Amino acid sequence: MNRAEVLELNLTDLSRRLAAREVSSTESVSAALDRLEQIESKLNAFITVLREPAIAEAKKVDEAIDRGDYRGPLHGVPVTIKDMFETAGVRTTGGSKILKDWLPENDSALVEKLRAAGAIIIGKTNLDEFGHGGTSTLSHFGPVHNPWNPERIAGGSSGGSAAAVAALIGPLSYGTETGSSVRRPASYCGITGFKPTFGIISRQGSFRGAWSQDHVGLFARSVKDITLGLDPVAGFDVRDPASVQQETPAYTAHLNPDVKNLRIGVLRPFLDSVNSEVRQAFEAALKAFAGAGCAIVDLDVPELRYAAMTSMLTSSAESAGINRHWFREHHRDFVPHVARGIAAGMTITASEYLTAQKARQRIREALRAVYEKVAIIASPTTARVAPPLADGVKGNGDDTRHASANHSNLLRFPSMLGLPGCSVPCGINSEYLPIGMQLIGAWFNDQTVLNLAAAYQSATDWHTKRPAL
Amino acid sequence: METTDKIARRLALLEGIDLPPADLEAIAAEVADLDRVVAELEAFGRSTPWMSQQTQPGKKD
Numbered sequence: 243m244n245r246a247e248v249l250e251l252n253l254t255d256l257s258r259r260l261a262a263r264e265v266s267s268t269e270s271v272s273a274a275l276d277r278l279e280q281i282e283s284k285l286n287a288f289i290t291v292l293r294e295p296a297i298a299e300a301k302k303v304d305e306a307i308d309r310g311d312y313r314g315p316l317h318g319v320p321v322t323i324k325d326m327f328e329t330a331g332v333r334t335t336g337g338s339k340i341l342k343d344w345l346p347e348n349d350s351a352l353v354e355k356l357r358a359a360g361a362i363i364i365g366k367t368n369l370d371e372f373g374h375g376g377t378s379t380l381s382h383f384g385p386v387h388n389p390w391n392p393e394r395i396a397g398g399s400s401g402g403s404a405a406a407v408a409a410l411i412g413p414l415s416y417g418t419e420t421g422s423s424v425r426r427p428a429s430y431c432g433i434t435g436f437k438p439t440f441g442i443i444s445r446q447g448s449f450r451g452a453w454s455q456d457h458v459g460l461f462a463r464s465v466k467d468i469t470l471g472l473d474p475v476a477g478f479d480v481r482d483p484a485s486v487q488q489e490t491p492a493y494t495a496h497l498n499p500d501v502k503n504l505r506i507g508v509l510r511p512f513l514d515s516v517n518s519e520v521r522q523a524f525e526a527a528l529k530a531f532a533g534a535g536c537a538i539v540d541l542d543v544p545e546l547r548y549a550a551m552t553s554m555l556t557s558s559a560e561s562a563g564i565n566r567h568w569f570r571e572h573h574r575d576f577v578p579h580v581a582r583g584i585a586a587g588m589t590i591t592a593s594e595y596l597t598a599q600k601a602r603q604r605i606r607e608a609l610r611a612v613y614e615k616v617a618i619i620a621s622p623t624t625a626r627v628a629p630p631l632a633d634g635v636k637g638n639g640d641d642t643r644h645a646s647a648n649h650s651n652l653l654r655f656p657s658m659l660g661l662p663g664c665s666v667p668c669g670i671n672s673e674y675l676p677i678g679m680q681l682i683g684a685w686f687n688d689q690t691v692l693n694l695a696a697a698y699q700s701a702t703d704w705h706t707k708r709p710a711l
Numbered sequence: 712m713e714t715t716d717k718i719a720r721r722l723a724l725l726e727g728i729d730l731p732p733a734d735l736e737a738i739a740a741e742v743a744d745l746d747r748v749v750a751e752l753e754a755f756g757r758s759t760p761w762m763s764q765q766t767q768p769g770k771k772d
Binding site: 545548551552554555569570573578581582583585586588589590591594596597598599600601602603604607643645 | 721722724725727728730734737738741742744745748749751752753755756757758759760761762
C-alpha cells in the first residue's frame, strides 16, 4: 500500500492489516507523522510531536508482531492524546504556560493502558488551557484550526485531538470532557466522538477541570473504531475515586446494529435555536432511525432549562478549587480568558455551590424518569456548524446564564450527569462544514448508545466524508 | 444590597491576589449576574432533598 492508502485506513482496517502483516507499524506511524508534518502549520493541532521515539517504538512492535507476539487491535497503531494526560518523560503542558516545560515522572492511567495495548503515541494534542473552554483557541500554544476550513475553530477543549483524526493524523485520539469537550469538537470536525458513563475510564494522571464532571473520551472515524479504542482503556482503577467497578470491557464484541423497537426521545422545544441546515440534517437522521425500526418520541424535560446554569456554576466552583493554589502564584501566566473564569469561580461560595448541587439532583431525577420511557435522547450535537476563529469564544453561541430552552443545555447535561454520549457526523452544510448529532444514553447503557450509532453508520456514509485539506 | 455592593462582596474573595484594574473590571463583568443565577437555582432546587455523599474505599480486584 502507498502512504496515502495507509493514511486512509480507519482503525478497524488498520488493525486487521497490522495483524495480517499487510501493513507494518513503521509504515503506519511514519505515514501519520509525515502527514502531521505536511499540514500541521495549517492546523496547530499539536503541542509536542514524538517522531523519533514513535518510529523507534514502531520498529520494535514490528519485530514483536513478526515473532507472533501480537497484543490486540491497538498494537502498532499510531494514536494521539490530548495534552492533559501525564506522559512519563514527555512534556505535558495542559496547554498552559505554567507547565510549558514540565516532564512528568509517571504515566497517567490512560497512557499505561495504551502502552500495555501496544499503541504508539505520536504526539500530544493542543487544547483550551487545562480544558477550560469550548473552542481550543484558549491555549498558550495558539489556537487549533479546523481541517475542514482553517479559518474556523475545531471546537474545544479537545480540539487538537478531533482535528488530528479528521486530518488523517492517526485513526484514534483520546481527549477529555467536562462540559462538551469531546462531543463538540467531534461535531465541528466531522468525526465520531464518544464520552462513556462517568467512571468508566480512569482519569488518574490527567489534569482536573471539574472533578465531578471530568471524563476521558475518544475520537475515531467510526463507532466500530471507537469500541476498539475503548475496550483496552476502560476498567476499574482504585487510584481514581470516581472509577466504577465493571465487567471486563467488551464493547466491540457486543456491538450490534439491530436497534429495532429502540425508543429515541427528541427534545423538540430545545431545537428552536438550531440552525436550519443543522436541523434539516438532524430530521433526516431521525428518518433513518425510524427506517431502522426505532420509535421516535417527542419529549419535553422542563428541568433541562436549568442544566447549563447548573453545570456552569458547578464547574466554575470546582475549577476554582482545583486551581486555587496555582492561581494565587501564577494568575498572570494563565490565558486571560481562563484566568477570568477561574477568578469568577473563586467568588462562588460553598453554600452557592451546594445550591447548584440541589438543582443538579433535581435534573438528575427528571432524566431518570425520562430514561424509563426512552433509551436514548437524540439531538444535534451543536446548534450551528464550526464558527469562524475571528468570532472568538462567543462564536459558539453558548448561554450558560439563563434558564431557557437553549441548546447549551443539551450540550452540558450529559457530562453534568455522567451520561454516556456519542457524537456522529450526520451531514455537511452548504459551506462544506460538518454537522453532528449526539446520542445520549442512560447511565451505564454505553453499549446501547454505541449500538445505535453503529446502526446509523451502517445506514449512512456521513462518517466517511473527509475535509479537502 | 445594591448590585455594586454584591459585586464588591464577591471580588473581596479575591483578596491577596494582585490583579490589575482592567482584569478586576473584566472579572466584575463575569460575576455580575451570579447572584441572579444562584437565586434562580435556589428556587428551582428548593424541593429537592440535600444530597449526602460518602466516599467508600474502592474494592481491589
